[in-house]
Amino acid sequence: MEKTGSVWMRPERHSRGPDPAYSREQITVAAIRIADAEGLEAISMRRVAREVSAGAMSLYRYIGSKDELIELMVDMVQGEEPPPQAPSGDWRADLEQIAERQRDAMHRHPWLATVNVGRPTFGPNTLRGLEYALRCVDGLGLSIDRMLAIVLSVSSFARGFVQSELAEEEARRRTNLTEEQWRLTQAPYIRQILESGEFPLVAKVIRDAELPHMELDRQFRTGLAHLLDGISAQLDRGR
Amino acid sequence: MEKTGSVWMRPERHSRGPDPAYSREQITVAAIRIADAEGLEAISMRRVAREVSAGAMSLYRYIGSKDELIELMVDMVQGEEPPPQAPSGDWRADLEQIAERQRDAMHRHPWLATVNVGRPTFGPNTLRGLEYALRCVDGLGLSIDRMLAIVLSVSSFARGFVQSELAEEEARRRTNLTEEQWRLTQAPYIRQILESGEFPLVAKVIRDAELPHMELDRQFRTGLAHLLDGISAQLDRGR
């Protein structure tokens, strides 16, 4: 097994020996299924191997390490909904759509929001997405740096926002407590905050936090609109 | 040891037995020092215990679990630079400062950008920061939801941006490779991307990515300014 070279270059091997019983794709799909159902921390080599009915060590014939598996997962998810053939010409609408799709992907796969942090993946699907995003803001007379900055701003906003969205619910999954138990352990502290009078605005937020779901969609769109308004204003202003 | 109740309510105990030899604060400080120097993945109970010259299991007299330790770390860092006594009255400048300080904190403690994802911390310092941020946009005639949405947008943008900033360098730390080795394993794949002609804009980005450090500060400020411009426009437009 050659350890040299990126994941994305390693060929699906097979020349002399017996036919491989599994495939990188099959393993990646299984891992994604587990992460969707049980969270990212449920991903272990033994667990994934069990999912495809393989021995734990057999996976290493296909995948160099667990980190590599996760890179494959991220890139596969990125390819679930490929970008359009070409930008529409309306860069604002296109960027809006990109952000919306990124958010959708993170909602389908909540682990995605927490995992592609601190490790840049350069898989083919990810690259295609980045290339498309850059094309959306190409031809506006911007330098490549400016273009990248805009794309980076939009996708950073999307990722940051969804992270905030998923924070509470993901944390609740991590600790294996039921809603009842959680409320039992956390309630006294929350009550203390409300009654202390030290954080009046936070208290108001907690009290009025009954409107969660439809509102978040609107909040996302609003925040994104703010960002795009700002970008648009800069474009009008020159350059 | 009562497992019930939030971390933030558990008192620093001591009534009958011998004096505690350590303290929650001392342990948290040690953990932060380790994470700063060696990354978050270097944090283990045994490693932290060694740092304070304690037995591994002794830490559990002060801290309920590793996750709790990390919550304490996050909140302590949040308290490094407390918010001003009161907002200045210029909400735009205040939000700008908040975002800038969050970014500074994540740069001082790179693990912060990757850790307070998917687990909301409600420590006293974090709450103080949130309360202050809400005060900055209070009195503008906005509903509490609108206020929260604005604060959330700004801090989400900051976190997302810094994550993108730190992605590459953090990934390089994770794998224990030197710059030389990294270039050696990754270079062929990068070259392939450049030469394939399939991703012309990505290729241009890679080629022109010689301007890294001062530029990121400017990119952050520009993106943030876009966002704030958008918010400002919405405020002028009414409500």
Added chain:
DNA sequence: CTCCTCTGGGTACGTTGTACGCAGTGGGGT
């Protein structure tokens, strides 16, 4: 037919979080 490479996977090692138990310590009640 015989290699020799490649297969799946069992075993093993070091590290992790943490449950449990134990000896020692020192303030509170008598």
Added chain:
DNA sequence: ACCCCACTGCGTACAACGTACCCAGAGGAG
């Protein structure tokens, strides 16, 4: 003054982890 016992620090133990290493068997290449 005494003793009790709540509390201390911490050693041992266990299950689960990532993965290095090894080996038996399979099957194209010569």
